């Protein structure tokens with residue numbers, strides 16, 4: 491069995507979409523893969539409650555209790571790697587994990603570290619993507635699932651979804667429209683990766 495570890499910082503709606511797809515489409519039987527754990531850098535992350543309700547193990551690793559970014563990333567790596575199974579290092583999914591990761595961390599998980607970003611990359615890497623898309627007068631916006639490389643929000647694209655930007659949109663209304671699409675493309679991109687291996 492190949493273990494998947496999901497990293498979150500907040501509400502965890504993408505995490506939940508992945509958990510539900512894994513159950514609905516029986517990833518255990520289809521791809522010999524399961525979500526083994528959800529790890530948050532914040533104890534208050536709402537997604538932890540959702541994960542527990544789905545029977546998934548959760549862990550909290552509070553970044554504020556580490557002296558440096560490197561120390562936090564090393565501890566996180568140790569927790570993730572504890573879910574390795576013989577011949578199968580874990581697949582790691584960032585789902586609203588709002589931490590910049592060190593190159594050492596990213597390189598350790600090369601090819602098996604995935605992120606979802608709420609813009610049509612390479613446009614609008616970084617934060618405040620929806621307001622920036624509205625301010626730029628974009629007529630479409632969207633989300634991107636990509637492999638993580640050391641350069642922020644720049645790895646190979648696995649999936650994208652496009653939504654219209656509508657007259658009168660605020661960052662919140664646009665974010666909600668994009669999020670519904672995120673919930674569709676993230677599980678699909680993970681399945682693609684599981685099928686490739």
Ligand code: GAR
Nearest residue numbers: 500501502503504585586606607608
């Ligand atoms: C999602 O919109 C995700 O794309 C974004 O945070 C939200 C998390 O929502 N990620 C980033 O901005 C990463 N830079 P969720 O916790 O409900 O899945």
